[in-house]
Amino acid sequence: MNYEELIKETALADDRLIVMTAENRALIRNLPAVLGPRFIDTGITEQTLIGAAAGLALRGRIPVVHALATFLTLRAFEFIRTDVGIGQLPVKISSFVPGFLSDGNGPTHQAIEDVALMRGIPGMTVFAPADEADMLGMLPQIWASPSPAYVRINTRPSTYQHTPFEMGKAEVVATGTDATILVYGMLFEQALIARELLEAQGKSVGLVNLRTLKPVDEAALLQVVQAGGLVVTLEDHFQTGGLYSILAEVLLKNEQTAKVLPIALNEKWYKPGLLSEVLEYEGFTGQHIAQRIAEKLGANPAAITTKTEVVENEFAE
Amino acid sequence: MTSEKQDELKALALRVREHIVRLSTDGGCFTGASLSCTDLLVYLYADFLNISPETLDAPDRDFLFLSKGHDVPALYGTFAELGFMPKARLANHLKSNDSIYWHPNRSVPGVEFHSGSLGHLPSVGLGVALDNRMRGLTNRTIVITGDGELNEGSVWETVLVAAAHKLSNFTLVVDRNHFQANVATEDLIPLEPLGPKFEAFGWAVQRIDGHDFAQLEAAFGALPFSDDKPSVIICDTVRGRGLPSIEARADRWFCNFSSDEVVELLKELHSQEATTLTSETLTVR
Numbered sequence: 029m030n031y032e033e034l035i036k037e038t039a040l041a042d043d044r045l046i047v048m049t050a051e052n053r054a055l056i057r058n059l060p061a062v063l064g065p066r067f068i069d070t071g072i073t074e075q076t077l078i079g080a081a082a083g084l085a086l087r088g089r090i091p092v093v094h095a096l097a098t099f100l101t102l103r104a105f106e107f108i109r110t111d112v113g114i115g116q117l118p119v120k121i122s123s124f125v126p127g128f129l130s131d132g133n134g135p136t137h138q139a140i141e142d143v144a145l146m147r148g149i150p151g152m153t154v155f156a157p158a159d160e161a162d163m164l165g166m167l168p169q170i171w172a173s174p175s176p177a178y179v180r181i182n183t184r185p186s187t188y189q190h191t192p193f194e195m196g197k198a199e200v201v202a203t204g205t206d207a208t209i210l211v212y213g214m215l216f217e218q219a220l221i222a223r224e225l226l227e228a229q230g231k232s233v234g235l236v237n238l239r240t241l242k243p244v245d246e247a248a249l250l251q252v253v254q255a256g257g258l259v260v261t262l263e264d265h266f267q268t269g270g271l272y273s274i275l276a277e278v279l280l281k282n283e284q285t286a287k288v289l290p291i292a293l294n295e296k297w298y299k300p301g302l303l304s305e306v307l308e309y310e311g312f313t314g315q316h317i318a319q320r321i322a323e324k325l326g327a328n329p330a331a332i333t334t335k336t337e338v339v340e341n342e343f344a345e
Numbered sequence: 346m347t348s349e350k351q352d353e354l355k356a357l358a359l360r361v362r363e364h365i366v367r368l369s370t371d372g373g374c375f376t377g378a379s380l381s382c383t384d385l386l387v388y389l390y391a392d393f394l395n396i397s398p399e400t401l402d403a404p405d406r407d408f409l410f411l412s413k414g415h416d417v418p419a420l421y422g423t424f425a426e427l428g429f430m431p432k433a434r435l436a437n438h439l440k441s442n443d444s445i446y447w448h449p450n451r452s453v454p455g456v457e458f459h460s461g462s463l464g465h466l467p468s469v470g471l472g473v474a475l476d477n478r479m480r481g482l483t484n485r486t487i488v489i490t491g492d493g494e495l496n497e498g499s500v501w502e503t504v505l506v507a508a509a510h511k512l513s514n515f516t517l518v519v520d521r522n523h524f525q526a527n528v529a530t531e532d533l534i535p536l537e538p539l540g541p542k543f544e545a546f547g548w549a550v551q552r553i554d555g556h557d558f559a560q561l562e563a564a565f566g567a568l569p570f571s572d573d574k575p576s577v578i579i580c581d582t583v584r585g586r587g588l589p590s591i592e593a594r595a596d597r598w599f600c601n602f603s604s605d606e607v608v609e610l611l612k613e614l615h616s617q618e619a620t621t622l623t624s625e626t627l628t629v630r
Contacts, residue, residue: 065479071509073502076468080506083472086458091472107499110462111469 031055031183034164035092036062038171045171046084049094050077052124054343055181056094074099078107078119085117090171093119097126097139097180105145112176113149119176121146124343126156126180127264128298129214131306131341135297144269146178147242154242155179158199158216161186166193166239180213183342187217190237198245199237207258207289207321208234210249210271212241215262218307218336221314225332226321232257233321241274249278253286260289260321264312267292289324291317304338313338346559350392354558357426358387359614362587364422364435366602366610372439373601374447375415377591381522381555381582382489383419388561389487390423398429401454407484408477410470413491413520414448414460421445421453429455464497466490467517471503474515485568489518493525496534501546504575508547513569517548517577520555522584528595543577555580590619600624 032055039045040062047059048068060067070077074095081091093100100123101108112119123142130137146154153175157163160183170177173195191199202223211219216237226233234255236248252259261272272290279285291312299309307313311320313336319329361383369376390396394407411420425432430453437443444452448461457473460466470488477484490500507515521539523530530536540550549570553560561580570576583592588610591597602610602624609620 065475068475070502070506073506075464075499076471076502076506079465079468079499079503080472080475082458083469083474084476085472086469087473087476089476106462107465107468111458111465114459 029164030160031163031181032058034167035059038168039063039066042090044088044090046089046091047094048077048081048091050074050099052095054124055122055183074104075107078104079111081119082107082111082115082117085112085119086115091119092122092171094122094124096130096137097123097142098130098137101139101142101145101178108146108152109149113152116151117176118174120171121176121178122181123179124181127213128303128306128312129182129341129343131303132300134300138297140265140293140297141269142178142180143241143263143265143271144273147269147274149176151176152242153177153240155240156212157182157239158188158190158211158213158237159184159186162190162193162216162237162239165190169193169195182214184214184217185339188220193239196240196243196245198248199239200248201235201237202233203255204232204234205255205257206231206233206325207260208236208252208255209260209262209317209321210236210238210252210275211262212238212271213264215264215312218312218314218317219262221336222317222321225314225318225334229322229327229331231322231325231327238271241271244274244278246278246282249275250282250284253279253284258289258321258324259286260291262291262317265292267294289321291320303341307336307338346562351558354384354387354391357391358384359587360426361387361419361422362614363611364425365418366588366607366614368418368435368438369600369610370602370604370607373599374418374438375598376418376600377524377585377594377597378413378491378520378522379416379419380586380588381584382413382416382520382580383422383586384556384558385489385518385520385561385580385582386419386423388558389565390427392562393565394485394487396455398427398454405482405484408457408470408473408486410457410460410466410473410486410488411449412460412466412488413463413494416491416520417447417449420449420456424453424455429453463491463494464499467500467503471507471512471515474507474512475510478512478514483514485514485516487516487518489520491525492519492521492523492530492536495519495536496525504543504546504548507575511573512575513572515575516568517575519577519579520582521579522582523593524584524595524598526598539579547574549574549576550579551576552579552581555582556586588613589617590622
């Protein structure tokens, strides 16, 4: 099962589902022939794509819209906020190549403020699956929900056997007393590697796959904080407005504090290149992440010598 | 159209204009832009569209989207006269006990979708027209835009997409009152030749006097103009139509009159003799 097969199966079972795109067909190339008029390509018109999706949703449809993350969330932001958000319509946004996944495209294509923007819209739900298997486990519930939804599409091959998805709940992979890595999206696989490297150095390290960024699993975050170790927020997003900000909001709301290490893009776009080059250059491979955490814990980062092999991105769009 | 029918619509439009004038105080409203599309809205709801307070849920009813949302006093005035909403509800204008404000929203039965930000509802209407076609229904989807609103690139996106999809059940109506917020359209971003622009984009076009009920009936009665193109009706109108003292003036878009002036303007509606206005007019909102 892949993304296209899942959406095809869902659409064939439920004629409310409409597949829409602003000429971004990478994941849905075979659907026009299968869905006929229920496949709508508006051309390179993100604003009209979202407005038309709102109109279809008004008529009881469930439009799943596809375009590049940055153009959807930035070019069409006001349409998402004003038509989908104010209307509280069940438009499902499949956001392609978010974060580091736009690798070689350059800063025009870097959706690294998308979580901040989308979670700022009242009623919008925000999801970031760790990999393809995680995503396929999440999408049926996301599409079945009456809420508008933003999904960071992630078709990276899985390196971990995930637990079943529960709406609004994080996946706690491991608990730890020295540090816990909070992560969402494609950096999950690097976080897994980082955790193993740190454990090999004798550190007790927890790992939480957030899955849902809004509504966030507050209880899971508070449990991590109460464990007392270093809390690491790891994200391919600007440091402002994403997970680091979410954690700060949860801590303030609950009158708590924690020692936090944010690993994010702080006031910068990332160096474009092959994904392996990007992660290496920006310090987001498993090895680099482990070294950054080790340093913060007062351990010797140079002891972590295993270089991380990064699987390249499948898409060049 | 019979002269009796025309007289009936004119009388209805006059009552709607009275509502607009009464809403133009205690905070005011977009008076000029509302008066230009009053005859259009009155014709559509009273004589053309298959929409009534009783048939809002009917599967075959038509859809009208008001994309130039700031002319909502004309819509609410029409709704109040045709029984979509109680007339008394207009007294709640800008009050927190209701949701009657400067732009439309769905708390008023008959409002299909909220608007206010220009250039949105052509695309929302496109989605509804696509849905109706998918369902094999013959419902008409009509979107009213302003002429200044045609500055927005999103309108032209939708114009391209509707033509590509040969959406003959989709109609755009341009309230061509020749003014945008502060200045005449042709002095800022010229739109003419407007009909040929739409034709070049693959639309079927008619251009009429938007205050002439016989012309409105002839144009809307001829829809769809083509079996494989969307239709556009450009309605030439006058900003502030019905009140000679504010007609076709750049500085009478948003008006907030004193209560004495409202009394004089209500007389002016009937007499067509210009009133002397002294109140400060806000032109930017």
